[in-house]
Amino acid sequence: MSGSDRLTSEHARRRGRRRLILRKVLGSILTLIFVLVFNFFLFRVVQTDPIGSLFRGRNVPAETLENLRTSFGLDKPIGTQFLFYLKETAQLNLGISYQTRQSVWDEIVVAIPPTVALVGVSAVLSAVIGTLGGVIAAWRRNTWKDQSITSGTMVFYSMPDFWLGMIMLVLFGVVLGWFPVGGMTDAGSNETGLALLLDELYHMFLPALTLTLAYLGEYTLVTRSSLLDVMGEDYLTVARAKGLRDVVVRNRHAVPNALLPVVTLTAINFGFVLSGAIAVETVFSWPGLGKATADAIRGPDLPMLQGLFLLFSAAVIFFNLIADITYSWLDPRVEEI
Amino acid sequence: MSLAMQRRRATAGRVWKQFRGSRQGMIGLSVLAIFIMMALAAPLLADVRELSPVYARAAGNPQWAPPGEFPPLGTDFIRRSVWAQFVWGSRVSLFVGLAATVLTILIGSIVGILSGFVGGRTDAILMRVTEWFLVIPFLPLAIVLASILGRSVWNIIFVIGITSWPSTARLVRAQVLTVKQRLFVDRARSLGGGGTHIVGHHILPNVSGLILANATLAVPISILTETTLSFLGLGDPTAASWGKMLEEAFVNGAMTRNAWWYFMPPGLGILAVVLAFTLIGRTLEEIANPRLGGR
Numbered sequence: 062m063s064g065s066d067r068l069t070s071e072h073a074r075r076r077g078r079r080r081l082i083l084r085k086v087l088g089s090i091l092t093l094i095f096v097l098v099f100n101f102f103l104f105r106v107v108q109t110d111p112i113g114s115l116f117r118g119r120n121v122p123a124e125t126l127e128n129l130r131t132s133f134g135l136d137k138p139i140g141t142q143f144l145f146y147l148k149e150t151a152q153l154n155l156g157i158s159y160q161t162r163q164s165v166w167d168e169i170v171v172a173i174p175p176t177v178a179l180v181g182v183s184a185v186l187s188a189v190i191g192t193l194g195g196v197i198a199a200w201r202r203n204t205w206k207d208q209s210i211t212s213g214t215m216v217f218y219s220m221p222d223f224w225l226g227m228i229m230l231v232l233f234g235v236v237l238g239w240f241p242v243g244g245m246t247d248a249g250s251n252e253t254g255l256a257l258l259l260d261e262l263y264h265m266f267l268p269a270l271t272l273t274l275a276y277l278g279e280y281t282l283v284t285r286s287s288l289l290d291v292m293g294e295d296y297l298t299v300a301r302a303k304g305l306r307d308v309v310v311r312n313r314h315a316v317p318n319a320l321l322p323v324v325t326l327t328a329i330n331f332g333f334v335l336s337g338a339i340a341v342e343t344v345f346s347w348p349g350l351g352k353a354t355a356d357a358i359r360g361p362d363l364p365m366l367q368g369l370f371l372l373f374s375a376a377v378i379f380f381n382l383i384a385d386i387t388y389s390w391l392d393p394r395v396e397e398i
Numbered sequence: 399m400s401l402a403m404q405r406r407r408a409t410a411g412r413v414w415k416q417f418r419g420s421r422q423g424m425i426g427l428s429v430l431a432i433f434i435m436m437a438l439a440a441p442l443l444a445d446v447r448e449l450s451p452v453y454a455r456a457a458g459n460p461q462w463a464p465p466g467e468f469p470p471l472g473t474d475f476i477r478r479s480v481w482a483q484f485v486w487g488s489r490v491s492l493f494v495g496l497a498a499t500v501l502t503i504l505i506g507s508i509v510g511i512l513s514g515f516v517g518g519r520t521d522a523i524l525m526r527v528t529e530w531f532l533v534i535p536f537l538p539l540a541i542v543l544a545s546i547l548g549r550s551v552w553n554i555i556f557v558i559g560i561t562s563w564p565s566t567a568r569l570v571r572a573q574v575l576t577v578k579q580r581l582f583v584d585r586a587r588s589l590g591g592g593g594t595h596i597v598g599h600h601i602l603p604n605v606s607g608l609i610l611a612n613a614t615l616a617v618p619i620s621i622l623t624e625t626t627l628s629f630l631g632l633g634d635p636t637a638a639s640w641g642k643m644l645e646e647a648f649v650n651g652a653m654t655r656n657a658w659w660y661f662m663p664p665g666l667g668i669l670a671v672v673l674a675f676t677l678i679g680r681t682l683e684e685i686a687n688p689r690l691g692g693r
Contacts, residue, residue: 088529095530103542219618219672221625224644224665227653235656242654336535340626344648354541355630361545373538381533 081389089382096374101146104367105139150371156364160356165368168353173335175245176342176349179265180334183272188327191277192320195284199319200311202289210281218278223340226271230344233267240267243346268345272338276330283326288319321391325384332380336373406603413607416685426677433671437488448482449638465659472659475650483643484663490639491668494554495621501559502620503613506566511605513567514574515597525571531564540623544632551634554627558620566612570605577604607686614679618672625668640664 137145149155155165191214198210217225234242241247246260291297292315300314330337335350342351350369357365417423436443447453454477463473471480513524540561547553577583578601586596627633628641629648638646643664647653652660 092530092533096534099534103546215676216669216673219676220665220669221622221629221641221644223626223629224661224668227644227648227661227665231653231656231658231661235654333535336538339537339541340629343630354538358541358545358630358632363545366542366545370538370542373535374533377535378533 078389082386085382085385089378092378093375096371096378097147097150098143100367100371100374101143104363105142155368155371158357158365159362160360160365165364168365169350169368169372172348172350172353175347176335176338176351178261179268179342179347179349180272180338182265183269183276184327184330184334184337186269186273187276188280188323188330190273191280192284192323194277195281195323196288196311196316196319198281199285199288199292200315202292207285211285214278214281217274218282220275221340222271222275222338223344225275226268226341226344229267229271240264245348264345265347268338268341268347271341271345275341279330280323280326284319284323287322288315291315291319294318321388324391325388328380328384328387331383332377334380335376336369402599413682413685417681420681420684422677423681426674426681429670429674430678433488433492433667433674436485437492440485440489444479444482444485446482446486448479449486451476451478454478462655462657464657471663472657474646474657474660475652480660480663483638484640484667487638487640487643487664488667490551490634490637491621491624491641492671494551494558494624494639495617495671498555498558498562498620498624499613499617501555502562502616503566503609505559505563506612507570507605507609509563509567510570511574511597511601514571515578515593515601521571524567528564528567531561532568536561537623537626540627541630541632544627549632549634551637554624554632554634557627558623562616562619562623566609566616569612570609573605573608574601577601580604607682611679611682611686614675614682617675617679621668621672621675640667 153166155169157163158165158168161168194210194214198207201207230242233240241264243264245264246252246257252260297310297315300310305314336354337351338347338349339351339354341347342349343355346352350372353365354369356362357369417427440446448457454473459473459477459479460468461473461477462475465472468479471484474480474483509524509528513521513528540557543557543560544553547557583596583600586600591599624633624639625641625644628639629645631645633639633642633645635642641664644661647657647661647664
C-alpha cells in the first residue's frame with residue numbers, strides 16, 4: 062500500500078468514526094426522550110391528583126389545593142402538562158417528596174456521594190479481581206484452579222446479593238463484632254477530616270466486600286470465555302513458535318485481545334453504579350440512592366421514585382454511550398457496523 | 399406429518415442422551431427435581447395452618463426458637479414454624495420464577511420472530527423499542543412498575559415479564575435471520591407456503607432449541623428478581639415467597655438476634671434452585687452449540 066493510500070484510508074476511518082459517534086449521541090438523546098415520555102405517562106396513570114396525595118390526611122382548604130393545582134399546571138391539557146414537565150425536569154425541579162416534603166432533587170443529591178463511593182469502589186475491585194480470576198481460569202483450563210475459580214464465582218453469582226450481605230453482617234458484625242452493623246459513620250460522632258474518612262471506610266468495608274463478591278462472577282465468566290476464544294487463534298501459535306515465554310504470550314498477545322468484551326462490560330456496569338446496590342444498601346442502612354429507593358417504595362413516595370428512576374436511567378444511557386465510543390476506539394472494525 | 403414427528407422425537411432422544419452424559423447437567427436436574435417435588439408435596443410436608451400467627455400462638459409455639467428447641471427449623475418472631483414457611487415459600491418462588499420466564503420468553507419470541515421474519519419497517523420499529531427497553535435499568539423499572547401496580551403475585555410476574563424480554567427478542571431475531579436464509583424456507587415458499595405455515599413448520603422448530611436454552615437461563619434471573627422485589631417490600635403479603643421470608647426476617651430483627659435458622663433456609667433454597675437452572679441451561683447451550691464445549 063502506498064503512502065497516499067494509507068493517508069486516505071486513515072482519513073476515511075476518522076470520518077467514519079466521527080459519524081458513528083454522532084449517530085450514537087443522537088441515539089442516546091432519543092432514548093433519553095423516550096425515558097422522559099415513559100416516566101411522565103407512567104406516573105400520570107396512577108397520579109391523577111398529585112396535590113391531593115401530597116396533602117392527604119391534612120386539613121388544607123379546597124381553595125388552597127385548587128390554587129396549587131393551577132400553579133403546578135395540573136388544570137391544563139395533557140400536552141401542556143408534558144411540556145411543563147419537560148421544562149421543570151430540565152431545571153432539575155423534580156417535585157416534592159411525599160415523605161419528607163422536601164424537594165426531590167435535594168433529597169437525591171445528598172444520597173449520590175455515598176452510593177458513588179460504595180458502588181464505585183466495588184465496581185473497580187470486582188472488575189480487576191474478576192478479570193484476573195478469568196485469565197487464570199482460562200489459561201489453566203480444566204485444572205483444579207479453573208474448576209475452583211469457575212464454580213466459586215458461579216455460587217456467588219447465583220445468590221441474592223443482599224442475602225450475602227445479611228450473612229456478612231451477622232457473621233462479621235453481630236457474632237464476631239469486627240465491623241459496624243450499619244450506617245456510614247458511628248451514631249452521634251462528630252469526627253472531621255481523616256478520622257471521619259477512616260470511620261466511613263470502616264463502615265464501608267462489609268457492604269463493599271459484599272458487592273465485590275456479588276459482581277465478580279460476571280467478569281470472571283466473560284473474561285474466561287473471551288480468552289478461550291482467543292486461545293485458539295493462529296497468532297498465539299506463531300508467538301509460541303517464536304520461542305516466547307508462556308507469561309509473555311499470555312500478557313502481551315492473548316489478554317489484550319480478549320479484553321474487549323470486558324471493557325464493554327465494565328462501562329455498562331458503571332452505568333449501574335447508581336442503581337446497582339438498592340437491596341445491599343438497605344441491608345447495611347447505607348445512606349445512598351439505593352436506600353432512598355427502598356424508603357420511597359415503603360411510602361410509596363411516587364415523586365421520589367420518579368426522580369430516582371429518571372436519574373438511574375440517565376446514568377445508564379450516559380455510560381452506554383461511553384461504552385460504545387470506547388469500543389469504537391479500541392476496535393477499529395466497529396466502524397463498519 | 400408423522401415423519402416430522404418421528405424426526406423430532408429422535409432429536410429429543412439424542413439431546414437427552416447427550417444431557418445424561420453431562421455431570422453438571424444431571425446434578426442440576428436432580429437438585430431441581432428435589433425442589434419441585436417439595437413444592438408439589440407441600441401439604442404433606444407441612445400443615446398450611448402453621449403459616450398463620452394465630453394458629454402458631456394457639457399451638458403454644460415458642461418465639462424465636464432455634465431448631466434444637468423446635469425441630470426441624472425453629473420459629474420466627476410471631477411463633478410460626480420456619481420449616482412450614484420454607485416449604486410453602488418454595489411453591490411461590492418456583493411458580494413466580496417459572497411463570498415470569500414463560501411470559502418473558504413468550505414476548506421475546508413473538509417480537510424476535512416478527513422482527514426477524516417480517517423485516518423492513520416492522521423490524522426497525524420493534525428493534526428500536528427493544529433497544530429502549532434494554533437501556534432502561536431493569537431493576538428500577540421493575541420497582542417502579544410494581545409500586546404502581548400494587549403487591550400481588552400476578553403483578554410481580556407481569557413486571558418481570560415486561561422488563562426482561564428484550565435480550566430474548568434479540569437472540570431469537572438473530573437466529574430467525576439465519577434460518578430464513580436456508581434453502582428449505584425458499585422451497586416452502588415456492589411451493590406456496592404462507593407466512594404462518596413457514597413460521598410454524600420451518601422457523602419455529604429451528605429456533606425452539608435456542609429458545610429452550612435461553613428460557614432455562616432466564617429462570618434464575620426471574621427468581622432473583624422476584625426475591626429482590628419481595629425483599630424491598632413489593633412481595634405479595636398473602637403468598638409469601640422465599641424473598642418475602644427474607645424481608646420479614648430482616649425487618650423484624652433476625653440479624654441482630656443471630657436467628658440464622660430464619661434467614662439461612664430461604665437464601666440457600668434460592669441459591670440451590672438458581673444454580674440448578676444455571677447448570678441445566680449451560681448444558682443445554684453446550685448441546686445446542688457444541689463449539690462452546692466446556693466453557
